[in-house]
Amino acid sequence: MSNSTSTKTWREQIRHHKNQAIQSYFYRRIYRHESPYHVWGRSQPLRVLLILGHMRSGSSLLTHILNDNPAILGYGETHITYQSPDDFKQLMARVYWRCHEFKKLTDLQYLRMNHQYVLDKILHNKLLADESLLTHPQVSVIFLVREPAGSLSSLQKLKPHLTDQERFRYYKNRLIKLGDYAEFIGDREKALWVTYDTLLNQTEPVLKCFQEFLGTKVQFSEQYKLLTTTGNRWVGDSQGKIKAGKIIRHPRPTNYSLSDEIQAEANSVYQDTCKRLLTFCTPSI
Numbered sequence: 001m002s003n004s005t006s007t008k009t010w011r012e013q014i015r016h017h018k019n020q021a022i023q024s025y026f027y028r029r030i031y032r033h034e035s036p037y038h039v040w041g042r043s044q045p046l047r048v049l050l051i052l053g054h055m056r057s058g059s060s061l062l063t064h065i066l067n068d069n070p071a072i073l074g075y076g077e078t079h080i081t082y083q084s085p086d087d088f089k090q091l092m093a094r095v096y097w098r099c100h101e102f103k104k105l106t107d108l109q110y111l112r113m114n115h116q117y118v119l120d121k122i123l124h125n126k127l128l129a130d131e132s133l134l135t136h137p138q139v140s141v142i143f144l145v146r147e148p149a150g151s152l153s154s155l156q157k158l159k160p161h162l163t164d165q166e167r168f169r170y171y172k173n174r175l176i177k178l179g180d181y182a183e184f185i186g187d188r189e190k191a192l193w194v195t196y197d198t199l200l201n202q203t204e205p206v207l208k209c210f211q212e213f214l215g216t217k218v219q220f221s222e223q224y225k226l227l228t229t230t231g232n233r234w235v236g237d238s239q240g241k242i243k244a245g246k247i248i249r250h251p252r253p254t255n256y257s258l259s260d261e262i263q264a265e266a267n268s269v270y271q272d273t274c275k276r277l278l279t280f281c282t283p284s285i
Helices: 003-031 059-065 089-098 105-112 131-135 148-158 164-185 196-201 203-214 240-244 259-281
Strands: 048-054 117-123 139-145 191-195
Touching: 003 089, 003 148, 048 059, 059 139, 059 196, 059 240, 089 117, 089 240, 131 139, 131 164, 139 164, 139 203, 139 259, 148 164, 148 259, 164 191, 164 203, 164 259, 191 196, 191 259, 196 203, 203 259
Parallel strands: 048 117, 048 139, 139 191
Antiparallel strands: none
């Protein structure tokens, strides 16, 4: 074996043992306490922040804006199926392990686990198997919806193998479920509602609302740092705009058009969902 190969193998072994030790450290702190929200060594419980939206709603942008605040830690879709409060432990473990790279001594600061919230975004009905988790005292929710033309046009690029009816069926069923979630929570102090349009075009008041709703010391900004997972498939948006590190407001031209029937029903579902969210949630503006 050459010296270079031996050195590489040695470094890989050290990296492997380091990663195992760090991951074990997070697991011990998280699972040592029976409460789904408490972590050993913390005086205050961790809160859970859930983004409830739909595909192509702008959830990746919202995730990056929220995560850039030092009070919040998340990376996008974890794809956890929430069946009991114990699954919040799984969220903590996955987020703390995936959100950081421990390459320098200064990276050890992340071992403090001193965030106020851990974040997940949920875009599919099946992932919230136990809806009662939404009413737990340590859970806060931000609902995010986008108008049908932009949503379905963007979804066509993401899922070109689906028919227009299949894409619309997902959009319709998801919006109806979001309205159901909001009504089930029934508490404006726990649920905030924002649209993709207001996030882009009324950014300043929306960001102020985020700070008030979440009670963070640091203000939110429309500029954000890229994450180690930014652009990764199955985590969030893999398109180029998310890698800009700031809100991009120029819409992309599209030749996609909906049938009159789908357009009319989609608009009706969207307007009805917005009315329900306005009834049961705190509006962002």
